[in-house]
Amino acid sequence: MTDSAVIVGAGVIGLATAYRLARDGLDVTVVDAARSEAGASAHNAGWVVPIMSAPVPAPGMIGTALKWMGRRESPLSVRLSPRPEHVRFMTGMLRYSNAKDFQHGLEALTTLNQRTVELFDAYEKDGVPFEYHRTGQLMVFHTRKAMQGYQAAAEEVGRIGHTAVQLSGDELRDLEPALGAHVQMGLQCPQERHVDPVSLLQGLTERCTELGVRFLFDSPVTAIRHRGPVVTSVVAGGRELAADVFVLAAGVSTGVLARQAGFRLPIQPGKGYGFDDATGAVTLRHSVYLGEAKVAVTPLADRVRFAGTMEFGSTGTGVDRHRLRGIVRSAHEYLPALPANAQPPGWAGLRPMTPDGLPVIGPLPGKDNVLVASGHCMLGVTLAPVTAEVISAQIKGGRQESPVTRMARPFDPRRFASGRTRTAAHS
Numbered sequence: 001m002t003d004s005a006v007i008v009g010a011g012v013i014g015l016a017t018a019y020r021l022a023r024d025g026l027d028v029t030v031v032d033a034a035r036s037e038a039g040a041s042a043h044n045a046g047w048v049v050p051i052m053s054a055p056v057p058a059p060g061m062i063g064t065a066l067k068w069m070g071r072r073e074s075p076l077s078v079r080l081s082p083r084p085e086h087v088r089f090m091t092g093m094l095r096y097s098n099a100k101d102f103q104h105g106l107e108a109l110t111t112l113n114q115r116t117v118e119l120f121d122a123y124e125k126d127g128v129p130f131e132y133h134r135t136g137q138l139m140v141f142h143t144r145k146a147m148q149g150y151q152a153a154a155e156e157v158g159r160i161g162h163t164a165v166q167l168s169g170d171e172l173r174d175l176e177p178a179l180g181a182h183v184q185m186g187l188q189c190p191q192e193r194h195v196d197p198v199s200l201l202q203g204l205t206e207r208c209t210e211l212g213v214r215f216l217f218d219s220p221v222t223a224i225r226h227r228g229p230v231v232t233s234v235v236a237g238g239r240e241l242a243a244d245v246f247v248l249a250a251g252v253s254t255g256v257l258a259r260q261a262g263f264r265l266p267i268q269p270g271k272g273y274g275f276d277d278a279t280g281a282v283t284l285r286h287s288v289y290l291g292e293a294k295v296a297v298t299p300l301a302d303r304v305r306f307a308g309t310m311e312f313g314s315t316g317t318g319v320d321r322h323r324l325r326g327i328v329r330s331a332h333e334y335l336p337a338l339p340a341n342a343q344p345p346g347w348a349g350l351r352p353m354t355p356d357g358l359p360v361i362g363p364l365p366g367k368d369n370v371l372v373a374s375g376h377c378m379l380g381v382t383l384a385p386v387t388a389e390v391i392s393a394q395i396k397g398g399r400q401e402s403p404v405t406r407m408a409r410p411f412d413p414r415r416f417a418s419g420r421t422r423t424a425a426h427s
């Protein structure tokens, strides 16, 4: 019988899980190392986009990264780092960057995203207060070649009712007059949504509190205590917290915690950058993906958010001005009203990346009462509610399979329990 849960991490994954488990009637405590919204969950584009279910490792992806290596404003970069876990991670990602694994990941993520929009709508119905937009998404391109990959992936997502309709440059400008003359074509994706990411974190925290969830901020988990295969407590901010079940949802730090519990998970940071423009220079209704530049633009109630870049090999959240300038300059090519020489203060976020581009959701091998909910790469906001559904089903059902847990098989942490990734899980 599971009555109580401790969730490590108050990012969007930890909070969505806390909300779901509290609704299941569990006694839930959430602990976080930071004082307030600190992780990637506060620093992202806020898109709810099943249409972008393609995993990051794709055929040709590493070649593109190598081509851009050394260019300080490029949207994708691999920093050379001698850290063995980084080298292992990049080697793994190279291995997964092939057509077969890409298709497997795309199908698995599409299936996982089946109820995403319905679950976000349910948040709203249940009174979670957050800024939620239903205006849909546009993906815009300068060249057909750049659009083709997105169009092919979107076809797969069509089977869950998310569509991508091809439009000409002029049709796109009719919808969004801010788009410049270089935009030649694009895709309109009316079922996609977007949120203000911080409002979602605050809204979930508020609703969780109403449901009786306890929060301990400024309390990093520093030790995991266990008796054989059962974790008995975690030590957070000097306090020992016991529970029946523990959920590791600590973003890029999940790998470190899993290691403490005896299992090696290859979760590494994929750094992204962004800035918020509140000058009113650019006005948009839809969220807009600037295809070749790989920049996400999100119109929010009081500002427009720009986000982009995937940088492997960096661990801190310091802002590299060159990368930020790269986002400004490339965005200007699609949205000319944004000054090319703008120098907004920026921010950075660390996406929890996995070598196969798929999240890690499920029981931690070697421990009977620890579940992992992490590694959501570029889709953590999108996949938060469904991840919580899976964790809830896994806790309720134990070892019994249900349609929800079956759908989550491709995300099982055990896929990393072979060869050199296996550690002394049972010691």
Ligand SMILES: Cc1cc2nc3c(=O)[nH]c(=O)nc-3n(C[C@H](O)[C@H](O)[C@H](O)COP(=O)(O)OP(=O)(O)OC[C@H]3O[C@@H](n4cnc5c(N)ncnc54)[C@H](O)[C@@H]3O)c2cc1C
Binding pocket: 008, 009, 010, 011, 012, 013, 014, 031, 032, 033, 034, 037, 038, 039, 040, 041, 042, 043, 044, 045, 046, 047, 048, 049, 219, 220, 221, 222, 249, 250, 251, 252, 253, 254, 257, 270, 271, 272, 273, 274, 296, 307, 308, 348, 349, 350, 351, 352, 373, 374, 375, 376, 377, 378, 379, 380, 381, 382, 383
């Ligand atoms: C630039 C950018 C744009 C993005 N855009 C989108 C988007 O549009 N749509 C989308 O779906 N996704 C997007 N993402 C990805 C998304 O932001 C992430 O996948 C998601 O936020 C990960 O959430 P998380 O809860 O796993 O991790 P985090 O948000 O990092 O939260 C982890 C929490 O764990 C805490 N923690 C860490 N270690 C410990 C410890 N030892 N003890 C206690 N607490 C600990 C941290 O303080 C943190 O609060 C974007 C990411 C970036 C960087």
